[in-house]
Amino acid sequence: xxxxxxxxxxxxxxxxxxxxxxxxxxxxxxxxxxxxxxxxxxxxxxxxxxxxxxxxxxxxxxxxxxxxxxxxxxxxxxxxxxxxxxxxxxxxxxxxxxxxxxxxxxxxxxxxxxxxxxxxxxxxxxxxxxxxxxxxxxxxxxxxxxxxxxxxxxxxxxxxxxxxxxxxxxxxxxxxxxxxxxxxxxxxxxxxxxxxxxxxxxxxxxxxxxxxxxxxxxxxxxxxxxxxxxxxxxxxxxxxxxxxxxxxxxxxxxxxxxxxxxxxxxxxxxxxxxxxxxxxxxxxxxxxxxxxxxxxxxxxxxxxxxxxxxxxxxxxx
Amino acid sequence: xxxxxxxxxxxxxxxxxxxxxxxxxxxxxxxxxxxxxxxxxxxxxxxxxxxxxxxxxxxxxxxxxxxxxxxxxxxxxxxxxxxxxxxxxxxxxxxxxxxxxxxxxxxxxxxxxxxxxxxxxxxxxxxxxxxxxxxxxxxxxxxxxxxxxxxxxxxxxxxxxxxxxxxxxxxxxxxxxxxxxxxxxxxxxxxxxxxxxxxxxxxxxxxxxxxxxxxxxxxxxxxxxxxxxxxxxxxxxxxxxxxxxxxxxxxxxxxxxxxxxxxxxxxxxxxxxxxxxxxxxxxxxxxxxxxxxxxxxxxxxxxxxxxxxxxxxxxxx
Numbered sequence: 001x002x003x004x005x006x007x008x009x010x011x012x013x014x015x016x017x018x019x020x021x022x023x024x025x026x027x028x029x030x031x032x033x034x035x036x037x038x039x040x041x042x043x044x045x046x047x048x049x050x051x052x053x054x055x056x057x058x059x060x061x062x063x064x065x066x067x068x069x070x071x072x073x074x075x076x077x078x079x080x081x082x083x084x085x086x087x088x089x090x091x092x093x094x095x096x097x098x099x100x101x102x103x104x105x106x107x108x109x110x111x112x113x114x115x116x117x118x119x120x121x122x123x124x125x126x127x128x129x130x131x132x133x134x135x136x137x138x139x140x141x142x143x144x145x146x147x148x149x150x151x152x153x154x155x156x157x158x159x160x161x162x163x164x165x166x167x168x169x170x171x172x173x174x175x176x177x178x179x180x181x182x183x184x185x186x187x188x189x190x191x192x193x194x195x196x197x198x199x200x201x202x203x204x205x206x207x208x209x210x211x212x213x214x215x216x217x218x219x220x221x222x223x224x225x226x227x228x229x230x231x232x233x234x235x236x237x238x239x240x241x242x243x244x245x246x247x248x249x250x251x252x253x254x255x256x257x258x259x260x261x262x263x264x265x266x267x268x269x270x271x272x273x274x275x276x277x278x279x280x281x282x283x284x285x286x287x288x289x290x291x292x293x294x295x296x297x298x299x300x301x302x303x304x305x306x307x308x309x310x311x312x313x314x315x316x317x
Numbered sequence: 318x319x320x321x322x323x324x325x326x327x328x329x330x331x332x333x334x335x336x337x338x339x340x341x342x343x344x345x346x347x348x349x350x351x352x353x354x355x356x357x358x359x360x361x362x363x364x365x366x367x368x369x370x371x372x373x374x375x376x377x378x379x380x381x382x383x384x385x386x387x388x389x390x391x392x393x394x395x396x397x398x399x400x401x402x403x404x405x406x407x408x409x410x411x412x413x414x415x416x417x418x419x420x421x422x423x424x425x426x427x428x429x430x431x432x433x434x435x436x437x438x439x440x441x442x443x444x445x446x447x448x449x450x451x452x453x454x455x456x457x458x459x460x461x462x463x464x465x466x467x468x469x470x471x472x473x474x475x476x477x478x479x480x481x482x483x484x485x486x487x488x489x490x491x492x493x494x495x496x497x498x499x500x501x502x503x504x505x506x507x508x509x510x511x512x513x514x515x516x517x518x519x520x521x522x523x524x525x526x527x528x529x530x531x532x533x534x535x536x537x538x539x540x541x542x543x544x545x546x547x548x549x550x551x552x553x554x555x556x557x558x559x560x561x562x563x564x565x566x567x568x569x570x571x572x573x574x575x576x577x578x579x580x581x582x583x584x585x586x587x588x589x590x591x592x593x594x595x596x597x598x599x600x601x602x603x604x605x606x607x608x609x610x611x612x613x614x615x616x617x618x619x620x621x622x623x624x625x626x627x628x629x630x631x632x633x634x
Contacts, residue, residue: 259412
């Protein structure tokens, strides 16, 4: 099959072996895949990954042990857990220490014609959710994870820091909680997407308002945590989404002095993400910057890493 | 009056002006003062402080507007808040942005014959609490702060990292919650104090058990957070007590991936601390390494900063 393969560098391979089907797995023909910041990091060596990157996708089930699933349009959860350890038994499958992760850790991913995933990981896409929208379920679920970790609602003064892909999705999701929301970023043109749907926006800088109860840090930058600490109130909460090589380490003293809570936040629940797309309470269409065919995947990843670009999709079939 | 004064360097001043009494303040004759890690940092320039350091004390009220208080043995809360801002009105006086802090920020402290504090900050010491023990109320309150921030109880697997002054006090306090507790440090002889009262102890290193629900980081060292992240379980909680100039900043990626909560923790409630000393549920006597007269304060601070030394007291009268 055709696949983008990372092995020291990213390359297009025309005869990469199609994945073999293990017990309880489904074979999925990929329709669209999304390029995520993690994919860009992987092409720089993150996680020491070798193989097919890509973990945001929509596709069609071509083979699996459950006949009713064949032919269904699906997306899938990316953590392949053991199902038997303490974490799996307590419902914390995304934290299974034995897990592999689609396109990120020891498991070939979605930048290819086919992928496999356990049937339990699959979610059928409703008719109202297009193939392109299906790619957004995984990052949207990561935004919904925040609502499962902290209380946000009417009266909460919340800020989202960062106007990249995850920042915009997170702002759209937090808005659903009815909180008083400000989206803070560096790019007028990206923030305009949020402004158009009635979200208050601000350019990061000295004029920023402070005193937020909750700040979600989605900047993808080393200085993001420092900015979050500038604008969170004492005893407030920072939700940390950014993983990055270098941060200002002394900033944590401010977290101690102001008794700030910092909560790490990663993968989230697919169901509310799919429901939000189905009900059109979240609009992801303005986030698509460009669609490339799989064969132009190397160019697509390079394009996605440019400043100002939002979501880049790979069209596989 | 006699006072230890920091102004570029620490010096003993024999004729330092006694503090003037403002409205609602009490004049307190200091009996004992404790040397804290923060005092040692102040003598290295921390907070840009100039004046009399010291914030852990016991003393006797010599003058104030409330006649019933005169002659009482007291200790006092160290944050002098404005009483009028949003934080003060919501009961978050320790986070008042206008606050000064006894012996730490714009307010002369306890390494002197006299100090002043607002009457509202004072707590009368019961007869069962000695002058020496009274010095421990403030750091003990900082340990009790943890119990007001997170749920700890039967079934909680908790670890205290660090066997310095605060680490030992924290372990004694966490034990009161009935949790399953391990105190982890570097010094057999300090951990022996906890072992003697039935607390499980371990030397930091490769053999450490992991999977703790809660880890309280009291190491005072840059690598403490990294060790805490090694032994906390996914979705567990780290209570961060250490303020330090340098930390490994990349470690926060592990907090994101494992969805760990990090809670900054500072000053705490005096009442449960005084009650614990009164009821003898916490024993601070083994923590006193040495008592110096105020006149030997420079030597005392130097001695307190040596490795292996626990609490150093200054006897003022």
